[in-house]
Amino acid sequence: MPEMRFRIAWPDGAEEECYSPSLVVCEYLTEGVAYPLDDFMGRARTALTIASNRVAAKYGRPCSLALGQLARLEARAARFRDTPRAEVTCLALLTPDQGSLR
Template structure:
Protein backbone atom coordinates (compact mmCIF):
# COMPACT_ATOMS: atom_id res chain seq x y z
CA UNK A 1 0.00 0.00 0.00
CA UNK A 2 1.29 3.45 -0.77
CA UNK A 3 1.90 5.51 2.34
CA UNK A 4 1.35 9.22 2.66
CA UNK A 5 2.53 11.99 4.93
CA UNK A 6 0.28 15.00 5.24
CA UNK A 7 1.64 18.15 6.84
CA UNK A 8 -0.69 20.30 8.94
CA UNK A 9 -0.35 23.70 10.59
CA UNK A 10 -2.14 23.96 13.90
CA UNK A 11 -3.87 27.13 15.12
CA UNK A 12 -0.80 28.04 17.22
CA UNK A 13 1.44 27.96 14.11
CA UNK A 14 3.15 24.66 14.94
CA UNK A 15 3.39 22.17 12.09
CA UNK A 16 3.19 18.39 12.22
CA UNK A 17 3.75 15.58 9.75
CA UNK A 18 0.92 13.07 9.99
CA UNK A 19 1.07 9.49 8.71
CA UNK A 20 -1.45 7.54 6.67
CA UNK A 21 -0.88 4.02 5.32
CA UNK A 22 -3.09 4.87 2.34
CA UNK A 23 -3.62 7.66 -0.16
CA UNK A 24 -7.27 7.81 0.95
CA UNK A 25 -6.42 11.04 2.78
CA UNK A 26 -6.70 12.75 -0.61
CA UNK A 27 -10.43 11.96 -0.56
CA UNK A 28 -10.92 13.82 2.72
CA UNK A 29 -8.40 16.67 2.89
CA UNK A 30 -7.15 19.25 0.39
CA UNK A 31 -3.68 20.84 0.60
CA UNK A 32 -3.81 24.61 1.06
CA UNK A 33 -7.20 24.43 2.76
CA UNK A 34 -8.01 25.71 6.24
CA UNK A 35 -10.56 23.70 8.23
CA UNK A 36 -12.25 24.56 11.51
CA UNK A 37 -10.73 22.27 14.15
CA UNK A 38 -13.87 20.16 14.46
CA UNK A 39 -14.18 19.73 10.70
CA UNK A 40 -10.50 18.82 10.38
CA UNK A 41 -10.86 16.25 13.14
CA UNK A 42 -13.93 14.71 11.50
CA UNK A 43 -12.15 14.49 8.14
CA UNK A 44 -8.96 13.08 9.68
CA UNK A 45 -11.00 10.49 11.61
CA UNK A 46 -12.78 9.41 8.44
CA UNK A 47 -9.55 9.22 6.43
CA UNK A 48 -7.42 7.40 8.98
CA UNK A 49 -10.19 4.99 9.96
CA UNK A 50 -10.75 4.14 6.31
CA UNK A 51 -7.00 3.72 5.80
CA UNK A 52 -6.80 1.36 8.78
CA UNK A 53 -9.75 -0.66 7.46
CA UNK A 54 -7.98 -1.00 4.11
CA UNK A 55 -4.90 -2.34 5.88
CA UNK A 56 -7.09 -4.79 7.80
CA UNK A 57 -8.74 -5.99 4.60
CA UNK A 58 -5.37 -6.58 2.99
CA UNK A 59 -3.28 -7.89 5.90
CA UNK A 60 -5.83 -9.12 8.42
CA UNK A 61 -5.18 -6.54 11.14
CA UNK A 62 -5.86 -2.81 11.54
CA UNK A 63 -3.04 -0.31 11.12
CA UNK A 64 -1.88 0.57 14.61
CA UNK A 65 0.24 3.41 13.28
CA UNK A 66 -2.77 5.06 11.60
CA UNK A 67 -4.85 4.63 14.74
CA UNK A 68 -2.00 6.07 16.82
CA UNK A 69 -1.79 9.04 14.47
CA UNK A 70 -5.51 9.55 14.83
CA UNK A 71 -5.19 9.57 18.61
CA UNK A 72 -2.42 12.18 18.40
CA UNK A 73 -4.61 14.33 16.13
CA UNK A 74 -7.52 14.01 18.58
CA UNK A 75 -5.31 15.13 21.45
CA UNK A 76 -3.94 18.11 19.55
CA UNK A 77 -7.39 19.16 18.33
CA UNK A 78 -8.61 18.95 21.91
CA UNK A 79 -6.21 21.73 22.88
CA UNK A 80 -7.93 24.09 20.42
CA UNK A 81 -11.54 22.88 20.64
CA UNK A 82 -12.69 25.72 22.91
CA UNK A 83 -11.70 28.34 20.32
CA UNK A 84 -14.50 28.29 17.76
CA UNK A 85 -12.43 30.38 15.34
CA UNK A 86 -9.38 28.06 15.41
CA UNK A 87 -8.46 26.54 12.07
CA UNK A 88 -6.10 23.80 10.92
CA UNK A 89 -4.37 24.20 7.56
CA UNK A 90 -3.45 21.19 5.47
CA UNK A 91 -0.08 22.38 4.17
CA UNK A 92 0.95 19.56 1.84
CA UNK A 93 0.95 15.89 0.94
CA UNK A 94 4.15 13.88 0.58
Protein backbone atom coordinates in the same frame (compact mmCIF):
# COMPACT_ATOMS: atom_id res chain seq x y z
CA MET B 1 -0.30 -0.23 -0.23
CA PRO B 2 0.93 3.28 -0.98
CA GLU B 3 1.60 5.28 2.14
CA MET B 4 1.73 9.03 2.44
CA ARG B 5 2.31 11.88 4.83
CA PHE B 6 0.43 15.11 5.20
CA ARG B 7 1.72 18.25 6.84
CA ILE B 8 -0.64 20.46 8.82
CA ALA B 9 -0.53 23.70 10.78
CA TRP B 10 -2.46 23.90 14.04
CA PRO B 11 -4.28 27.06 15.19
CA ASP B 12 -1.21 28.11 17.21
CA GLY B 13 0.98 27.89 14.09
CA ALA B 14 2.77 24.70 15.11
CA GLU B 15 3.35 22.37 12.18
CA GLU B 16 3.04 18.60 12.31
CA GLU B 17 3.79 15.90 9.78
CA CYS B 18 1.23 13.10 9.90
CA TYR B 19 1.21 9.54 8.53
CA SER B 20 -1.35 7.54 6.58
CA PRO B 21 -0.86 4.02 5.18
CA SER B 22 -3.15 4.93 2.28
CA LEU B 23 -3.62 7.76 -0.22
CA VAL B 24 -7.26 8.04 0.90
CA VAL B 25 -6.33 11.20 2.79
CA CYS B 26 -6.19 12.96 -0.60
CA GLU B 27 -9.95 12.43 -0.89
CA TYR B 28 -10.57 14.28 2.38
CA LEU B 29 -7.92 17.01 2.58
CA THR B 30 -6.77 19.57 0.05
CA GLU B 31 -3.36 21.17 0.14
CA GLY B 32 -3.53 24.84 1.09
CA VAL B 33 -7.02 24.71 2.62
CA ALA B 34 -7.73 25.85 6.18
CA TYR B 35 -10.48 23.78 7.80
CA PRO B 36 -12.46 24.63 10.92
CA LEU B 37 -11.11 22.40 13.68
CA ASP B 38 -14.17 20.14 13.92
CA ASP B 39 -14.34 19.76 10.13
CA PHE B 40 -10.65 18.90 9.93
CA MET B 41 -10.96 16.33 12.70
CA GLY B 42 -14.00 14.74 11.05
CA ARG B 43 -12.09 14.46 7.77
CA ALA B 44 -8.94 13.12 9.45
CA ARG B 45 -10.97 10.65 11.54
CA THR B 46 -12.76 9.32 8.46
CA ALA B 47 -9.65 9.12 6.28
CA LEU B 48 -7.42 7.46 8.87
CA THR B 49 -10.15 4.98 9.82
CA ILE B 50 -10.62 4.02 6.17
CA ALA B 51 -6.84 3.72 5.78
CA SER B 52 -6.61 1.48 8.84
CA ASN B 53 -9.51 -0.65 7.60
CA ARG B 54 -7.79 -1.10 4.24
CA VAL B 55 -4.72 -2.41 6.05
CA ALA B 56 -6.95 -4.74 8.07
CA ALA B 57 -8.57 -6.06 4.89
CA LYS B 58 -5.18 -6.78 3.36
CA TYR B 59 -3.16 -7.94 6.39
CA GLY B 60 -5.79 -9.11 8.87
CA ARG B 61 -5.32 -6.38 11.47
CA PRO B 62 -5.86 -2.62 11.68
CA CYS B 63 -2.96 -0.26 11.13
CA SER B 64 -1.57 0.73 14.53
CA LEU B 65 0.35 3.63 12.93
CA ALA B 66 -2.83 5.14 11.46
CA LEU B 67 -4.76 4.67 14.69
CA GLY B 68 -1.85 6.11 16.70
CA GLN B 69 -1.73 9.12 14.37
CA LEU B 70 -5.44 9.66 14.86
CA ALA B 71 -5.04 9.47 18.64
CA ARG B 72 -2.29 12.11 18.50
CA LEU B 73 -4.47 14.37 16.35
CA GLU B 74 -7.41 13.94 18.75
CA ALA B 75 -5.22 14.83 21.74
CA ARG B 76 -3.77 17.90 20.04
CA ALA B 77 -7.17 19.06 18.77
CA ALA B 78 -8.57 18.90 22.31
CA ARG B 79 -6.25 21.77 23.26
CA PHE B 80 -8.06 24.07 20.82
CA ARG B 81 -11.70 23.11 21.51
CA ASP B 82 -12.34 26.40 23.31
CA THR B 83 -10.44 28.55 20.77
CA PRO B 84 -12.89 30.63 18.73
CA ARG B 85 -12.65 30.02 14.97
CA ALA B 86 -9.81 27.51 15.39
CA GLU B 87 -8.59 26.23 12.03
CA VAL B 88 -6.18 23.55 10.89
CA THR B 89 -4.45 24.12 7.56
CA CYS B 90 -3.34 21.30 5.28
CA LEU B 91 0.07 22.51 4.14
CA ALA B 92 1.14 19.57 2.00
CA LEU B 93 0.17 16.10 0.83
CA LEU B 94 3.32 14.02 0.40
CA THR B 95 4.40 10.58 -0.77
CA PRO B 96 7.84 9.23 0.16
CA ASP B 97 8.95 8.83 -3.45
CA GLN B 98 7.24 11.78 -5.13
CA GLY B 99 7.21 14.60 -2.63
CA SER B 100 4.21 16.90 -2.85
CA LEU B 101 1.11 15.46 -4.49
CA ARG B 102 -0.25 18.85 -5.50
